[in-house]
Amino acid sequence: MDELTSVYVQESREQLAEMEAGLLRLEQTPDDRDTINAVFRAAHTIKGGSGVIECHFIEHFTHLVENLLDALRNDEIELSSAITTLLLECCDHMGHLVDTLAAGTPEPDPTLCADGEALTGRLKDIIAAEPGRGGSSSLTVTDDTVEVENLGNGVVNTDSWHISVRFGRNVMRGGMDPLSFLRYLGNLGEIIGTETITDAMPAAADMDPESCYMGFEIRLQTRASKSEIERVFDFVRDDCDLRILPPQSTVTDYIRLINELPEDNLRLGEMLVRCGALTQAEVDAGLKAQHAAEDTPAAEATAPPLGEILVESRMVHKEIVDAAVNRQTQIVDKKAREAQLVRVHADKLDQLIDLVGELVIAGASANLLALKSNQSDLVEATSILSRLVESIRDSALQLRMVQIGDTFNRFNRVVRDVSKELGKEIELSISGADTELDKTVVEKIGDPLMHLVRNSLDHGIEPVAVRLERGKRACGRVSLNAYHDSGIIVIQVSDDGGGLNREKIRAKAIERELIQPGDNLGDKEIINLIFEPGFSTVDKVSNLSGRGVGMDVVRRNILALRGTVDVESVEGQGSTFTIRLPLTLAIIDGFLVGIEKAAYVIPLDSVVECIEQKNLTGDRNFLNLRGEALPFIRLRDIFEIPGEAPARESIVVVQSNGRRAGIVVDHLMGEFQTVIKPLGRMFAHLRGIGGSTILGSGEVALILDVGALVNLVTRAEEERLLPHRHTLALASSSTNSTAIPSGR
Amino acid sequence: MGQISTSSAAAPTGGALAVHDAPSQQYLTFSLGGEMFAVGILNVKEIIEYGHLTEIPMMPTFIRGVINLRGSVVPVIDLSARFGGKSTEVSRRTCIVIVEVADDDTRHDIGIIVDAVSEVLDIPASEIEPPPSFGARIRADFIFGMGKIAGKFVIILNIGKVLSVDEIAMLTSTEGLSADSAAGTPLG
Numbered sequence: 001m002d003e004l005t006s007v008y009v010q011e012s013r014e015q016l017a018e019m020e021a022g023l024l025r026l027e028q029t030p031d032d033r034d035t036i037n038a039v040f041r042a043a044h045t046i047k048g049g050s051g052v053i054e055c056h057f058i059e060h061f062t063h064l065v066e067n068l069l070d071a072l073r074n075d076e077i078e079l080s081s082a083i084t085t086l087l088l089e090c091c092d093h094m095g096h097l098v099d100t101l102a103a104g105t106p107e108p109d110p111t112l113c114a115d116g117e118a119l120t121g122r123l124k125d126i127i128a129a130e131p132g133r134g135g136s137s138s139l140t141v142t143d144d145t146v147e148v149e150n151l152g153n154g155v156v157n158t159d160s161w162h163i164s165v166r167f168g169r170n171v172m173r174g175g176m177d178p179l180s181f182l183r184y185l186g187n188l189g190e191i192i193g194t195e196t197i198t199d200a201m202p203a204a205a206d207m208d209p210e211s212c213y214m215g216f217e218i219r220l221q222t223r224a225s226k227s228e229i230e231r232v233f234d235f236v237r238d239d240c241d242l243r244i245l246p247p248q249s250t251v252t253d254y255i256r257l258i259n260e261l262p263e264d265n266l267r268l269g270e271m272l273v274r275c276g277a278l279t280q281a282e283v284d285a286g287l288k289a290q291h292a293a294e295d296t297p298a299a300e301a302t303a304p305p306l307g308e309i310l311v312e313s314r315m316v317h318k319e320i321v322d323a324a325v326n327r328q329t330q331i332v333d334k335k336a337r338e339a340q341l342v343r344v345h346a347d348k349l350d351q352l353i354d355l356v357g358e359l360v361i362a363g364a365s366a367n368l369l370a371l372k373s374n375q376s377d378l379v380e381a382t383s384i385l386s387r388l389v390e391s392i393r394d395s396a397l398q399l400r401m402v403q404i405g406d407t408f409n410r411f412n413r414v415v416r417d418v419s420k421e422l423g424k425e426i427e428l429s430i431s432g433a434d435t436e437l438d439k440t441v442v443e444k445i446g447d448p449l450m451h452l453v454r455n456s457l458d459h460g461i462e463p464v465a466v467r468l469e470r471g472k473r474a475c476g477r478v479s480l481n482a483y484h485d486s487g488i489i490v491i492q493v494s495d496d497g498g499g500l501n502r503e504k505i506r507a508k509a510i511e512r513e514l515i516q517p518g519d520n521l522g523d524k525e526i527i528n529l530i531f532e533p534g535f536s537t538v539d540k541v542s543n544l545s546g547r548g549v550g551m552d553v554v555r556r557n558i559l560a561l562r563g564t565v566d567v568e569s570v571e572g573q574g575s576t577f578t579i580r581l582p583l584t585l586a587i588i589d590g591f592l593v594g595i596e597k598a599a600y601v602i603p604l605d606s607v608v609e610c611i612e613q614k615n616l617t618g619d620r621n622f623l624n625l626r627g628e629a630l631p632f633i634r635l636r637d638i639f640e641i642p643g644e645a646p647a648r649e650s651i652v653v654v655q656s657n658g659r660r661a662g663i664v665v666d667h668l669m670g671e672f673q674t675v676i677k678p679l680g681r682m683f684a685h686l687r688g689i690g691g692s693t694i695l696g697s698g699e700v701a702l703i704l705d706v707g708a709l710v711n712l713v714t715r716a717e718e719e720r721l722l723p724h725r726h727t728l729a730l731a732s733s734s735t736n737s738t739a740i741p742s743g744r
Numbered sequence: 745m746g747q748i749s750t751s752s753a754a755a756p757t758g759g760a761l762a763v764h765d766a767p768s769q770q771y772l773t774f775s776l777g778g779e780m781f782a783v784g785i786l787n788v789k790e791i792i793e794y795g796h797l798t799e800i801p802m803m804p805t806f807i808r809g810v811i812n813l814r815g816s817v818v819p820v821i822d823l824s825a826r827f828g829g830k831s832t833e834v835s836r837r838t839c840i841v842i843v844e845v846a847d848d849d850t851r852h853d854i855g856i857i858v859d860a861v862s863e864v865l866d867i868p869a870s871e872i873e874p875p876p877s878f879g880a881r882i883r884a885d886f887i888f889g890m891g892k893i894a895g896k897f898v899i900i901l902n903i904g905k906v907l908s909v910d911e912i913a914m915l916t917s918t919e920g921l922s923a924d925s926a927a928g929t930p931l932g
Contacts, residue, residue, distance in 0.1 A: 358815060361815070598798065598799065638801070638802075639801035639802070640801060640802075641801075677816065677817045678817075679800075679810070679817060679819075680817070680819060680852065680909075681847075681852075681909050681913055682807075682819050682852075682854075682909050682912050682913050682916065683800065683803075683819070683913070683916065684913050685913060685914075685916050686800070686802065686803070686916065687802075688801075688802070689800065689801070689802075692798070692810060692817045694812050694815065694817070698796065698812055699796055699798060699812065700796075700798040700809075700810050700811065700812050700817055701798065702798065702800065702801075
């Protein structure tokens with residue numbers, strides 16, 4: 001895929017997202033002109049781009065969509081729920097088409113084509129149903145207006161072509177004289193008027209006399225066809241911006257021209273003069289058109305009353321003035337936004353992060369050597385260096401941070417579609433949309449979130465009748481919330497639905513042999529059973545959820561991101577699913593410990609304190625920590641490392657999911673910036689080790705997964721002491737572990 | 745040690761591309777427990793000296809550990825143990841051969857421990873016999889064929905099978921469980 005196409009694909013996806021968001025907004029406020037204009041613009045941009053990269057299947061389809069949007073924009077068709085649904089489907093289809101383009105396939109596959117045909121048919125039906133449009137696929141809108149104009153008294157002076165041309169900077173360098181084109185144009189017919197546009201001209205000091213800064217607005221009366229006019233500019237076709245409006249063009253077309261004009265600091269009046277909209281005859285005709293439009297009920301909403309028609313030395317259409325004003329504010333907005341953003345390819349960022357990772361490792365190695373050398377100057381220099389590396393690491397990781405808002409906003413559509421399908425009334429409320437987290441995490445959290453939201457919609461929110469019976473509002477509410485909490489990000493999906501039925505879950509778990517009837521489980525344990533594989537409480541399998549694959553997949557995906565998920569629920573009042581995720585997947589702060597010669601890294605955020613203990617022998621693996629019985633794990637035993645433990649051992653007190661435990665090691669080696677290197681699929685089943693990292697010495701050290709390690713030991717002990725609870729122990733073992741992904 | 749074997753392997757590797765029209769392929773031969781084995785040269789990425797190995801706990805014995813190969817972490821397999829024999833003793837000539845195996849659409853680098861690397865040989869297809877149905881004391885699907893070199897047989901390995909990531913991952917999971925219960929014993 002060449003660069004142009006990939007830029008187009010990316011931009012189209014953004015425009016599609018905007019279009020979808022706009023359509024959803026329109027559903028709430030059907031009269032919002034700004035929104036419908038935004039939707040139209042998005043579609044128009046997609047179409048325009050597809051023309052440039054010569055992707056005709058997108059162009060054709062989008063053209064039809066644009067026609068319908070245009071009709072909506074001009075109030076020729078009233079926006080109904082059916083149309084919104086159709087347009088949303090069109091959005092999806094355009095998305096698929098863009099995917100097809102991105103995949104490099106020359107044509108969409110047959111099923112997609114069939115979908116496209118069906119949608120095309122429906123689009124055409126709606127457009128055709130509207131009197132006055134008669135299924136015309138041309139974009140020359142408001143045909144009826146034109147008719148009215150002509151029916152008036154025939155003095156309308158729109159029988160000349162309007163040509164806007166902006167020459168590129170290099171035209172004169174290429175040996176072309178812009179004037180010669182105008183002269184040649186004169187051969188085709190009569191040039192009624194020209195306006196020279198010199199807005200692009202920089203200050204005299206900055207001006208390059210060899211560059212061409214000019215543009216022209218030309219009115220030409222001719223019998224020549226559009227292609228003949230275009231041919232005049234053939235020699236500079238690649239290096240100029242040419243727009244041609246045919247005779248009989250309407251106000252709408254001129255508005256579009258204003259919107260497309262490249263100049264940004266245009267003074268309003270000049271802009272209108274240039275558009276040729278200010279010829280007296282035209283203004284008269286335009287006024288007549290408006291009078292006529294007022295008589296046409298469909299167009300009533302747009303036709304501004306005469307009093308509002310702006311008089312600025314001459315009379316102009318309000319629509320045109322508005323468009324010009326809009327255009328000016330838009331330019332300001334756009335400029336401000338462009339200044340803030342730089343588009344960077346994600347691969348480049350990844351490469352930077354990788355390099356920073358290597359830098360961190362190399363820095364650690366330099367530090368190590370400096371310490372060994374015992375030269376205080378060198379030690380100081382390297383410590384400054386490593387502080388800088390640390391800040392580079394932080395800002396590099398910051399680059400990858402994106403707001404979760406876009407992910408959240410996708411669910412507006414899901415909620416709308418699903419609630420229609422289920423016949424429920426559900427609203428989505430979003431908070432914390434500006435919370436930032438790692439791009440990789442954002443990409444991977446979409447699916448689990450989708451499962452949770454669908455689950456809330458399908459199982460959580462009750463049908464309207466039930467809700468009313470329970471004294472709740474008819475309209476259910478699903479909320480998405482995100483916030484930072486000391487180095488991790490918390491995402492919550494909550495609903496005000498029926499909540500989880502503990503008895504039902506219990507019965508189901510017994511039926512599925514996840515627990516034994518005699519098991520005594522806590523409240524939290526019971527409701528978290530829904531994350532077990534093969535668990536589903538709804539008897540009826542809907543096409544949304546209920547296949548029993550949902551929740552355990554959710555948990556697996558989140559575990560793979562080193563995160564956790566749990567659920568809280570109050571019966572009759574709703575449930576809240578809470579996902580906790582690390583901010584980044586690439587680099588963590590670690591605490592380096594050693595046993596014999598091997599080094600291990602404990603994630604620093606799980607370390608509470610370190611204590612030293614003499615003669616830690618005895619049968620029991622717990623100690624008295626300020627009155628608390630702290631169980632501990634001997635790494636030497638569990639990892640089967642040969643050799644005798646030294647007389648003084650160190651215990652690292654760690655905390656994971658509210659449980660504390662000690663890890664007994666030989667010696668402590670201090671903090672260490674840890675670049676996580678996944679161990680690969682071969683070690684996918686390895687529990688207790690979350691990944692690996694490379695030390696300054698070049699050796700590989702293993703990163704301990706504290707939660708999993710504690711679970712491992714707990715399970716082993718439970719298995720030995722309570723053989724009858726075997727199944728449950730297995731099933732619940734991974735509930736709270738934090739796993740480091742085995743592959744990035 | 746490491747340098748010697750690296751240089752002896754590097755020269756013929758470069759020539760591998762030239763010999764393309766002949767129906768013979770090049771193989772890297774090495775010794776392991778007194779026997780000669782061969783792997784297709786196209787699978788071999790490099791040969792490095794044995795050392796700096798980090799052991800991974802709770803893994804079957806044939807997974808010796810991981811090494812840092814210029815910034816990426818590569819697992820190292822003890823072939824002898826993988827074939828069901830005893831672990832390889834590390835000697836002066838012990839090397840790690842880094843091979844690349846394709847699995848679905850991803851490629852993995854895996855190191856194998858060998859006693860000594862000998863040479864790169866051309867073995868024409870006509871000189872490769874099918875493996876014996878039994879008697880080689882190695883799983884039959886691990887053997888690609890028996891190459892005849894100067895009247896002697898070398899076992900040409902089907903390295904994709906020997907180092908099948910899926911199979912090894914499966915083996916580690918069962919091993920991991922039994923290691924858990926083993927680890928549970930000293931606790932309490």
